[in-house]
Amino acid sequence: MIRVLLADDEPLTRAGIRAVLAADPEFEVVAEAENGRAAVELAAAHRPDVALLDIMMPVLDGLAAAAEITRTVPATGVLILTTFSAAEHIAAALGGGARGFLLKTGDPRDLFAGIRAVAEGAAFLSPTVAHRVIQQVSGDRLASAARARRLVDELTPREREVLALVGAGLPNAEIARxxxxxxxxxxxxxTSILRRLAVANRVQAAIIAYEAGLV
Known part of the structure; x- marks a missing residue:
């Protein structure tokens, strides 16, 4: 069972997401919040596996709440679910400790996959925005495509195969299958790939995979 904290200031939106998650017995919504401050407090009280946060919320917005939850409840993975996909929102979310970023207009299957991935400690970007995110972030955070290709060339064939699937946004369980x-x-x-590429997380590894042409 994956325990989820749901934070959104729109009651109808929360009800809709709750109904989607209720369709799969793997997920349980253990708490709901209508603002970022309440989300932080409920995360500390319930210790959910995943905190699913909207960005635009009163009292404390989702980006600030994500950073606070990551700092105070590090075992809880933060997944942003929003209608806002501007570069600054994406960069702020990932920079603040969120492990994933999804759009509300996406496929419900992306929501399931994203929650599972974040619960496993992995990162997840919705496939519908992954290429856009990578293009937006890569110019600021990683080196050129030529350097990415050099890094990838140093990996074993099997590591390159795994990296390509990481770059496609797949969690470990799906890669294994x-x-x-x-x-x-x-x-x-x-773990070996992250070390050899000298990156901190799967999102950065995915950017290298994209720059190197693996995705």
Whole structure:
């Protein structure tokens, strides 16, 4: 069971998301908040696996709440679910500690996949915005495509294969299914890839995969 905190200032939006999650017994909404400050307090009280936050909320916005939850309840992964996809919102969310970014207009399957990935400790970008995000962030955070290709060339063929799937936004469990290996093996590969690429997380690794042409 993946325990979820849902924070959005629109009651109808919360009801809709709750109904979507209720369709899968893997998920349980353990608390709901209508502003960012309440989300921070409920995260501390309930210790959910994932905090699903909108950006535009009163009292404390979702970006500030994400940073506060990441600082005070590090075991809770933060996933942003919003209608706002401007570069500054994406950069602020990921820079503040959020592990994922989804659009409310996306496929409900993206919501399920994103929550699972963040609960596993991975990062997740909605496939519908992944390329846009990578293009927006890569210019500021990582080196050129030529450097990315050099880094990728130093990986083993199997590591490059795993990196391509990470770049496509797949969580470890799905990568394991596609490669016909156990999930623990994928985690070992991902750890090795992050170390060899000298990056801090899967989002940065995904950017390198995109720059190098793997995605």
């Amino acid at each position: 596609r490669l016909h290996v156990v999930e623990g093996t994928v985690k070992v590969f991902v």
